[in-house]
Structures are given as C-alpha cells and as structure tokens.
Amino acid sequence: MKITFLGTSHGVPSPTRYCSATLLEVEDRAYLIDAGAPVADLLIRRGVPFEKLRAVFTTHIHSDHTVGLSALCSLANWYYRESDFDIYMTEERGIQIFRQMVRVTDGSLDEQRLRFHLTSPGVFYDDGTLRVTAISTRHMEQVNGTSYAYLIEAGGRRMLFTGDLHGEDAADFPAAAQEPTDLIVCEMAHFGPDAIFPRLAACPVRQVLFNHVYHDYEASMAAIRAAAGQYPFEVRAVEDGDVVEL
Numbered sequence: 001m002k003i004t005f006l007g008t009s010h011g012v013p014s015p016t017r018y019c020s021a022t023l024l025e026v027e028d029r030a031y032l033i034d035a036g037a038p039v040a041d042l043l044i045r046r047g048v049p050f051e052k053l054r055a056v057f058t059t060h061i062h063s064d065h066t067v068g069l070s071a072l073c074s075l076a077n078w079y080y081r082e083s084d085f086d087i088y089m090t091e092e093r094g095i096q097i098f099r100q101m102v103r104v105t106d107g108s109l110d111e112q113r114l115r116f117h118l119t120s121p122g123v124f125y126d127d128g129t130l131r132v133t134a135i136s137t138r139h140m141e142q143v144n145g146t147s148y149a150y151l152i153e154a155g156g157r158r159m160l161f162t163g164d165l166h167g168e169d170a171a172d173f174p175a176a177a178q179e180p181t182d183l184i185v186c187e188m189a190h191f192g193p194d195a196i197f198p199r200l201a202a203c204p205v206r207q208v209l210f211n212h213v214y215h216d217y218e219a220s221m222a223a224i225r226a227a228a229g230q231y232p233f234e235v236r237a238v239e240d241g242d243v244v245e246l
C-alpha cells in the first residue's frame with residue numbers, strides 16, 4: 001500500500017499545506033481518504049488517472065474534508081468518462097448537496113459511474129483489494145452529525161486513520177488502536193501532544209504520522225519532533241507530498 005499525503009493542513013490551508021486529502025494506491029487501484037480542495041488538481045498533477053480511482057471515503061462533511069469532491073466528481077462526470085468510482089459520505093445531507101452541485105454545474109450526473117453511498121459503521125467496503133471499517137467518533141456530535149475513523153486493510157497491512165476527533169482529551173481516540181497496526185495516521189487539531197501521546201504509548205503500532213496539526217501549532221510540531229526516539233514506534237508529522245510505503 002502506497003500512501004501519498006496530498007493535503008495535511010487543518011481547516012485552513014497554509015502556503016505549504018492544502019486541506020485534508022490522502023491518496024492510497026494498492027496494485028493498480030487508487031482510493032482517497034477525504035477530498036479537501038484541490039484534490040482533483042493534485043491527482044492530475046501527480047499523473048494519477050481518474051480511471052484508477054475506485055472509491056473516496058470521507059471522514060465527515062466539514063468543508064476541509066469534502067469540498068474538493070465538487071471538482072473531482074464534476075470532472076469525472078463530464079470529462080473523464082472512463083472513470084467509475086464510489087463516493088462514501090457520512091451524512092445524507094452531504095450526499096444531496098454534492099449530487100446537486102454536479103447536476104447544476106454539469107446539467108446532469110451519471111450515477112451509473114459516480115455512485116454516492118452513506119457510510120455505515122463496521123466493514124462497509126471490501127473490493128477484494130482494500131477493506132475499510134468505519135469506527136464512529138464524536139467529532140460532529142454537537143451538531144447531531146456523524147464522523148468516522150477508518151481502519152484500512154490491504155495486502156496484510158493495517159492502517160488506522162483517525163479522521164477528526166472530539167475534545168481536548170482525545171477521549172474518542174479509537175479503541176481499535178489497541179490491536180496491532182502498521183500505521184496510525186492521527187490528527188492533532190483538536191487536542192495537544194499531552195493528550196494523545198499517553199494514549200499512543202499503549203498502542204502496538206510500528207509508525208505514527210500526524211497530520212491536521214493545529215492545536216498550538218509550533219509547540220505541537222516541536223513536541224512531535226521531540227517524541228522521535230522516545231517511543232517504540234517511529235513518529236513524525238507529515239507534509240504535503242510525503243509518500244509512505246506500507
């Protein structure tokens with residue numbers, strides 16, 4: 001599994017970081033976790049054909065994780081007509097908005113090729129190459145919304161992707177992290193290092209990568225750098241364009 005961090009910023013892009021989008025490539029297939037802008041442009045720049053894309057898994061409907069879907073679905077709809085993929089969203093209202101966006105801007109939506117689905121907890125995707133389990137988190141609970149962390153399995157490797165969590169104590173950090181994983185990709189926008197490192201310390205994991213860092217940015221990045229070598233796992237923050245092979 002090849003993981004390319006297309007966008008690693010929190011809710012606001014910076015001069016060097018786009019919002020959330022992560023590309024997974026397994027054999028000849030590509031998948032996205034989250035689709036912050038400008039995910040379509042980033043795929044094109046990297047030479048990833050839209051035809052290779054099998055599915056998009058959004059973690060929740062906040063715009064920094066979803067607005068890139070507009071351009072992605074629109075281009076796939078009217079231009080890259082060989083593309084054929086599934087789009088998983090966490091709430092029906094998100095599905096309605098993005099469907100409507102393409103219908104209005106393009107005049108129609110080819111739902112045979114671009115299939116929107118509602119994500120459900122548990123194993124919700126398995127194409128024989130990639131298996132994805134949705135784990136409920138509390139990030140959207142104050143607006144009665146839904147959010148998920150994802151456990152991604154492919155080729156005997158396991159990756160836990162936290163998505164956005166809830167609260168300064170990271171209390172909804174997924175219990176699935178207690179099972180052996182090769183990689184945990186963890187956000188750090190809603191809590192600081194003091195909340196998450198004690199939780200990570202107990203996890204049987206080989207590598208921890210932080211993205212979505214916002215909480216007291218400079219201090220958090222310094223704490224992540226200082227943590228290197230202090231734990232049994234490799235730990236660092238990722239930048240846009242970083243590639244990791246699992």
Ligand SMILES: [Zn+2]
Pocket residue numbers: 010011020062064065164189212
């Ligand atoms: Zn976010």
Ligand SMILES: [Zn+2]
Pocket residue numbers: 060062139164
């Ligand atoms: Zn969010």
